[in-house]
Amino acid sequence: MKTILTGDRPTGHLHLGHYVGSLKNRVELQNEDKYNMYVMIADAQALTDNFDNPKKVRENVLNVALDYLSVGIDPKKVNIFIQSEVSELTELTFYYMNLVTLSRLERNPTVKNEIKQKGFEKSIPVGFLTYPVSQTADITAFKANLIPVGNDQLPMIEQANEIVSSFNRIYNKEVLVKSEALLPKNELSQRLPGLDGKAKMSKSLGNCIYLCDNSEDVYKKVMSMYTDPDHIKVDDPGKVDGNVVFMYLDVFSNDELIKKYSDFNSLQEMKEKYTQGGLGDVVIKKVLYNILEEVLSPIREKRKYYEENIDKVKEILKEGTINARKVASNTLKEVKEAIGINYFE
């Protein structure tokens, strides 16, 4: 049985971009019943760039757990755990650090980008620069084979595999396992734009629809979406390309839903009408709103249940973490044996 591991940094509520880009896929993988699955709430990694705001990280651990459960990640099938509670991961990180050079860390393109974004150029916290090593510990501790992530995480997996090779070679034992990325099948959903159409949905840009938004919020947000600035009167011809409403419909709708919530038989037909002129923005936005509500209502309902039973959520996290620790501790034991620092055995 192959092992799958993914994780999210708990720095805020998860949004529709997370849903189509990864959460939905995790639920599908879990339902295939052929993987050993771990989902990690990466609070320790979140601290590497939020060390001065532990409250934010701490509070979002439960928020992210609620997001997971409300989209249908099933704790009977998936081990959900909290990274910082698995201290073996930190220990593994320490041994792996010997196998990476500073210049290799500085070359990681994702980290490079983040350093720029976060204004760390002048003075990079060592914890932040080395988080790919800690991520290697996350992956290898569970001997994960498949890592469902977005493109931005490819350098992490590449770096992890380099560490795995070095370790197995230097300590002359095939202890660690290489992993590969499981990229999303649907390229479209990887790049769900924010409401403003400028960039991907991102908390810091304030252009997100959150999985926990209520109907009213969703309505307001859909009504504020960027469409075509030259589509002023209903009869004006409109542009579909770069129109956020249509980009979302591309991802979330199908002909059945289009028929249910509009006067059209297909999205194609709706796009043609919009392009010709005669279809107003408010109309297409209402269609999208209704379709998003079909996605979000069941999620909200599940969330409500878990919010009212928050002790259950904590229990799920605790159990998942206990299981994760057992596995990680086994790997740590093998790692120490390979290095030969298992003195008392």
Ligand code: TRP
């Ligand atoms: N770096 C990932 C992110 O920012 C989170 C993460 C931490 C992760 N450890 C992981 C993802 C291990 C996959 C595997 O989204």
